[in-house]
Amino acid sequence: MRANTPSLAARVGSVAGSPVREILRLTARPEVISFAGGLPAPELFDTDGIAAxxxxxxxxxxxxxxQYSTTEGDPGLRAAxxxxxxxxxLPTDPADLLITTGSQQALTLVASALLDPGDVVLVEExxxxxxxxxFGLAGARVVAVPGDEEGLDPAAVEAAVVRExxxxxxxxxTFQNPTGRTLGAARRRAIAEVAARRGLWVVEDDPYGELRFEGEPVPWIAAFARDAGAADRTALISSYSKIMAPGLRLGLLRAPAPLLRACNVAKQAADLHTPTVNQLAAARYLADNDLDAHLARVRSAYRERRDALIAGLPDALPTGSRWNLPQGGMFVWAALPAGxxxxxxxxxxVTHDVAYVPGAPFYPGEPDPTTLRLSFVTHTPDEIADGLKRLAKGLR
Incomplete structure (x- = not known):
């Protein structure tokens, strides 16, 4: 008699796969105009500079x-x-940083270092x-904090801290995924002050901050944390995926020394280090090229694509739909009429060869079924116009 196969870990069975990845598989056909993916525009990669x-x-x-490298990351890339x-x-020393295999790994390392099963994590909704x-794989209990069109409500954050x-x-x-919203300076300062008063860790994820089309940059929560007395409990995650190329899989974690040491140990257990050749090439690229000039070209193209999407939405979505106008990033958040x-x-x-991402999977609590996310960066303005015509037919 054959013995039963041992079961998988409970935490794996309790976490679903990504619906976004499933949709991307369905829309991989070249004829599909997809507003679903959060993919940078490949024709805007500086392929010549990166290849050099x-x-x-x-x-x-x-x-x-x-060769193998140190877990902390290449010194030249950390310095850059x-x-x-x-x-x-945000004054930063190279010793404050850990180079990670994409910013997603940075988040995984922080979760491994900070969370025990049953711990509560507050998130935006x-x-x-x-x-x-x-957070689900870490065994945490996720609690959504209400906000509004301006993002997290600091008073609601503090109430949730007291309660949970x-x-x-x-x-x-900044240019949040999925909504494209940006939290204002006053609210960022208030959240840093909540962290200082209540002993709360703040994990700030910033993959899109350098993709601003208009308006003035807003300081990081980590910058306000210095003045609020919460620098010892604030971590900043960032990425080269949206500003250089996601295939390099390069991210970084800026954190207080105790957390950085713990994440270093967790990274040793995960992959020893981020690929050496990718780190050295990124450091060389930053030394030999003007990344800011490259980003100016990317931002100009992305702004034109955002404007093309916004201009076409009134005809593409049903009457009574709503959407926002992000000042940067990659996403527009929309809501169809009630019902x-x-x-x-x-x-x-999808039968009309166009796609978006429904908003429901992004809600840790009760979802709003009318919502959807539209990414505007992957297609040209002409392709966006064509895609919106298809979307209008599909929704009609």
Whole structure:
């Protein structure tokens, strides 16, 4: 008699796969115009500059590039990343940073270092979907904090801290995924003050901050935390995926020394270190090229694409629909009229070779079935106009 197969870990069975990834699989056909993915525009990658950086690294120091490296990350890349954060208003030393295999790994490491099964995590509603998966795999209990069109409500955060006794608050305060909202400076300061008063960890995720089309940059929560006395409980996650290329899988974690040491140990257990050749090439690229000039070109194209999407939505969505106008990032958040279900409508929409992401999976609590996320960066304005015509037919 054959013995029963041992079961999988309970935490794996309790966390669903990403609906966004499932939708991307369904819409992988070249004829589909997809507003579903959060993918940077590949034609805007600086392929020549990145290729030249890899060639120089492999020509000049091939043995180092192809060898194991330290867990903390390449010193040159950490120095360049620290200088960039400092120039943007957050004084940072290279020793404050850990290079990670994408910012998603940084979030996973923080969850591993801070969370025990049953710990409470506060999140925005709606929330970045992969963060919900990450906290679920850590065995945490996720509690949504209400907000409004301006993002998290600091008073609601403090009330949730008193009621739920959470370990941490996770937020994407700038051009949030999925809503595109940006939290204002006053609210960021207030959240830092809540963290100082209540002993709350704040994990701030910033993959989109350098994709601003208009308006003035807002300081990080981490910057306000210094003045509020919460610098010892504030972590900042960032990424090169949206500003260089996601295929490099390069992210970074800025955190207080005790948390950074714990995440370093967790990373050793996960993958030893981020690929050496990718780190050296990124450092070389930053030394040899003007990333800000490249980003100016990217932002100009993305703004034009955002404007094309916004201009076409009145004709594409049913009368009574609502949407926002993000000042940057990659996403527009929309809501169909009451009574509509964006998940059910997608089945018909996909038959017209166009797609979006329903908003429901982004809610850790009771979802709003009318909501949907539209990404505007992957297609040209002409393609966006065509896609919106298809969307109108699908929703009609």
């Amino acid at each position: 950086a890899f060639r120089r690294v492999l020509d000049e120091e091939p043995r180092r590039a192809l 990343a620290a200088a960039r954060l400092t120039a943007r208003g 709606p929330c970045y979907l992969a963060a919900l998966q990450c 006794r959470p370990k941490l608050l996770y937020t994407v305060p 509509w279900n964006a998940t059910e409508a997608l089945r018909e929409v």
